[in-house]
């Protein structure tokens with residue numbers, strides 16, 4: 001099958017492209033390269049354009065009328081930046097995505113898989129969230145994901161779109177074959193920071209927040225290997241009709257699905273796992289929580305298994321090992 005991936009030159013989109021390719025499908029990438037990498041784009045059929053460029057989108061479907069579905073990963077994704085630049089975030093992630101989805105429906109390409117986020121959930125007692133748990137997006141970034149889920153639902157109602165919103169938890173690792181990985185030079189999230197310390201780019205790992213009501217006081221998350229995440233997209237396009245039919249919400253051809261491992265892991269536990277794989281202690285400094293930090297959440301992943309026949313298979317140790325490996329090869333693949 002031919003699958004269009006917007007944001008296909010980014011971290012997750014490029015991994016999905018490799019997973020589709022390895023399974024015998026043909027990914028077609030559309031990316032503006034605003035943050036994505038040309039080194040990843042050149043591995044596949046690639047259109048260098050913005051999702052809002054209607055002429056370019058028309059050209060893609062005219063060149064590839066047999067595209068079966070669109071996986072929409074294109075977005076700006078940095079939470080603190082979204083607080084400082086809400087216009088850019090609402091414009092890229094909401095305004096442009098809306099016109100892109102409208103164009104898809106007008107062109108008759110109605111199958112959409114949307115990159116949503118676990119960041120839209122409220123914190124719940126026990127920290128495990130199901131798809132129907134309370135939502136409370138706290139940043140402009142997470143509000144763009146929340147809004148797009150609502151927009152998609154309305155478009156499914158009015159314009160004949162069929163959509164699966166996949167709510168990602170915390171992706172880690174890289175393509176196990178090291179074709180692609182996290183491309184940001186100085187990542188600010190947990191594993192990126194730990195790899196930075198391991199590579200000698202930073203001296204100490206700042207553990208922010210140790211008074212949360214979790215089993216050891218540090219924040220809790222659900223880490224999912226990016227390759228597992230990519231496999232879920234493969235299943236989502238291969239079982240698209242079944243997922244839409246059996247997962248239908250409010251009678252609409254729309255469903256939201258958590259993509260997580262189903263295991264909550266605290267930051268302290270993650271650091272211990274990192275040290276085990278890395279084979280050395282990491283210098284840690286305890287700091288207060290950063291503004292906007294929350295205790296966290298982990299997925300109930302039953303729905304993904306039921307609707308997509310997917311569950312996470314790789315461990316956090318696999319993710320840490322692949323992130324470290326990627327840290328070593330990255331600069332031979334990406335030329336900053």
Ligand SMILES: NC(=O)c1ccc[n+]([C@@H]2O[C@H](COP(=O)([O-])OP(=O)(O)OC[C@H]3O[C@@H](n4cnc5c(N)ncnc54)[C@H](O)[C@@H]3O)[C@@H](O)[C@H]2O)c1
Nearest residue numbers: 007009010011012032033034035036050051074075115168
């Ligand atoms: N990385 C995470 O932790 C995480 C967690 C939950 C959800 N997500 C979602 O997954 C998706 C992919 O994230 P990622 O980590 O791969 O980010 P990324 O920045 O690596 O990839 C995003 C890609 O989209 C492209 N892009 C942005 N705006 C565009 C536009 N207007 N037109 C065309 N291309 C455009 C960028 O150039 C980039 O290649 C995003 O929608 C993100 O919100 C990511």
